[in-house]
Amino acid sequence: MTPNALNFSGGPGALPATVLDETRDAIVALPETGRSVLGMSHRSAWFLGLLDEAERNIRALLGLPERYAISFLQGGSSLLFATIPMNFATRAFAPPEYVNSGYWSRRASAEAQRTAACRIAWDGAPTGFSELPALQQLAVAPNAAYLHYVSNETVEGLQFGDGEARSAVPLIADMSSDFLSRPLAAERFAMIYAHAQKNLGPAGVTVALIDRALLERIPPNLPHMLDLRTQIEHRSNYNTPPVFAIYVLTLVTRWLRNEIGGLAAMQRINEAKAQRLYGTLDAMREVVKVHAAAPWRSRMNAAFTFGDARLDRAFIACANARGMAGLEGHRSLGGLRASLYNAVTLEAVDVLCETLIEFGRRHA
Template structure:
C-alpha cells in the first residue's frame, strides 16, 4: 500500500482512503495496538468494539453538529437496502404518498425500488435534460401531507450536486448523501433523515450510516421484520446482528482524520472546492474540445463527468492516464466518457497531476 497509488485513485467507488488511515489499517490487520489481535478477528461483542461504535457515533455528532434529536445507526446493505427500507418504515396510510426527485442514475434506482413496496410520486424528473441539471426543491409543488420528500444530494454518475435544500412547508426531507457525506458542513436540522454508504468518503464498503430524527421513528408501523426496523438497530447500538466490524473500524479512523488532521468539515469543504475548481478550470479552458455533462450551476465537487466527444478519444485518454499511474477514470457504464471522483482523500496534488495530464493529452491528441 503506497501513498502514491492512493493519491492517484479517482475511482467512483470504492474511493480513495487517506494515506494515514491506510497505514493504520494495514497495522490493524496484523494486530490492533489495543488488543494484540487482528481487527479482522475482533468480536462484535467485545468491549473494544462496543467502545469503537460509541466513538464513531460521537465523532459523527461532533463533525456534523448533530443534535440529540437524532439517533445514529450503522447498518448493512448499502443505500440499495435503504431504498426499500425507508418507505417500509416511514410511508403509510396516515400520509399522502412520499415524493421522489428523479435526478440521475441513483435517484432513479431509489424511486423504482421504493415503488415496489409503496405508492410513490415523482415530484421532478430530469430526463428531459438528460439529467444535466437540478431543481430548487423549495419551488416544487409538493403535497404538504406527503410522507416525505426523498432526493440524492450528489449524483455520482452524472456529476450533479445539490446545495443546501429546504422542503415546502413541513414535509420531512430525506437525503441519500452517500457520495458527499462529510465533504462539507451540513445543516442537519433541515433533515428528518440522512443516510450514506461508506465507500466514497467514509471507508470501505460494508457499512451504511443512518441519521434519523426521533420524531420520524414514531411513524414506524408494527409488524416489520426486526432487521428492517430502524428502531431495532438503534436499540441494539448497531449490534443487533453481526455488524461489519472492519468497515466500522476504518470509518472511525476516517472520522478521526477529518477531525484531527483536516480540522473539521469546513476545512474539508475548502479543500474540496479548490480541487474541483482546479479540474473544472482545466476542462473549461479546452472549450469545445471537451464536454462536461453537468450544466455549470449544478456541477459536483465530488464527481466530474466529461468526454472528449468520441469513444476512441475517451478510451485513449483513460489509457494515457493509466500510464501515468492514474486509475478509476472510466465513466459509468450508463453514461460513458470519463469520471474523475474527487472524494475527501484525493489530494490536491493528485488533482493537479490529473489536470496536467488532461492538458498534455489535449495538446498532443486533440
C-alpha cells in the same frame, strides 16, 4: 506519488494515507488489543467503545442535535431504497415524493414503487440529467409522507447546494457520495443516510441519521431486520455488524477531526480541487464537454467526454500509464469521470489536470 493517491474511482474511493497505514497495522494487531481487527468480537468492550467513538465523532463533526439517532447499517443505500418506504410511507400520509435527478435517484424511486405508492415530484430525464431543481419550489403535497432526494449524483456529476435542503414535509436525503465533505445543516432533515465507500471508508457499512420523531411512524410487524428501530434499539449490534468497515470509518472521522481540522476545512480543500479540475476542463471546452450544467456541477464527481469514444479510451490508457485509475465513466453514461472524494489530494488533481492538458494538445 503512490497508486493509492491517484485513485479517481467513483467507488470504492480513495482513502487517506494515514488511514491506510493504521488499517494495515490493525489487520495484523490493534494497538489496543494486540489482536487483528479482523478477528475482534462485535460483543467485545473494544468494539462497543469503537461504536461510541464513531457516533461521538460524527455528532461533533456535524454539530448533530441529540434528537437524531445514529445507526450503522448493512446492505448499502440500495437496501434503504426499500426499507425507507416500508418504514415511513404509511397510510396516515399521502404518498412519498421523489426527485429523479439522475441514475441513483431513479434507482431509489423505482425500488420505492415496488414497496409503496409514491409520486415523482421532479424528473430531470427531459434535459438528460444535466441540471437540478430548487427543492423548496417543488409542488409537493403538504401531507406527503416525505420528500426524498440524492444530494450528489455520482454518475452525472450533479450536486445540490446545502441551501437547497428545504422542504415543508420531512426531508430524506441519500448523501452517500458527499456526506462529511462539507458542513451540513442536519436539523433540516428527517433522515440522512450514506454508504461508506465514497468518503467514509470501505464498503460494508451505511451510516443513518434519523430524527427520533420519525420512528413513531413505523408500522408494527415489520421483519426485525427491516425495522429501523431494531438497529437503533440495539445500538447497531442486533446481528454481527461489519466490524472492520466501522473501524476504518472511525479512523476516517479521526482524520477529518485531527488532520483536516473539521468539515469547513474539508470543504475548502474540496472546493480548491473542483475549481482546479473544472477550470482545466473549461479551458479545453473546444475538445472536452462537461455533462453537468455549470450551476449544478458536483465537487465530488466530474463527468466529461472528449466527444469520441476512441479518444476517451485513449485518455484512460494514458492516465493509467501514469498511475491513475478509476477514470472510466459509469456504464449508463459512458465517457470519463473523475471522482474527487475527501481523500483525493490537490496534488493528485494537479497530475490529472496536467495529463488532460497534454493529451488535449496532442489530440485536439
